[in-house]
Amino acid sequence: GNSVTQMEGPVTLSEEAFLTINCTYTATGYPSLFWYVQYPGEGLQLLLKATKADDKGSNKGFEATYRKETTSFHLEKGSVQVSDSAVYFCALSNFNKFYFGSGTKLNVKP
């Protein structure tokens, strides 16, 4: 079947630290992969996406590369800011359905 597994949080970092949030998936065929971010009191916002193997999605300093050989789509950012504090969701779409990970909460301290 299809599923997404994310690293458990919370992840606590100091401002300007390097961020990695791990995401691995299980899927048949060729899924598309997404990262969403949810700020307190809001819905999920699309952060970036990749639709085929070796694609790199990027937005607002965040990056993730679609690795089919390791079935991974890890989220990275070189220097986090306090304003990046939020919950991050990894997701895949496959055969007309979306599947979301459980979310990883990121706390960035000044």
Next chain:
Amino acid sequence: KAGVTQTPRYLIKTRGQQVTLSCSPISGHRSVSWYQQTPGQGLQFLFEYFSETQRNKGNFPGRFSGRQFSNSRSEMNVSTLELGDSALYLCASSLGLGGLSNQPQHFGDGTRLSIL
């Protein structure tokens, strides 16, 4: 371009009552999905509508139902409310059905439902 609009933002109900939540998708989007988000269970898929027909369904009891109108607006209804139904209900729209054409889902800010 207006985003996904959910109304109301907040609702307080008591056990046994029923509730209807509304979602207006982004103009041109034909698919609307509903999710329940709770601290303990995370994001859980309820159902998806496309062209006024339910196309996908999650593992929720029959008390949870929905519909979609010809203008793609959708409503979700929960009957005989239980304390455990307290959650943030999120609506998401997309161009195609469930990830068709690699299009992402776009979310509204949700309806916070509290059951007393």
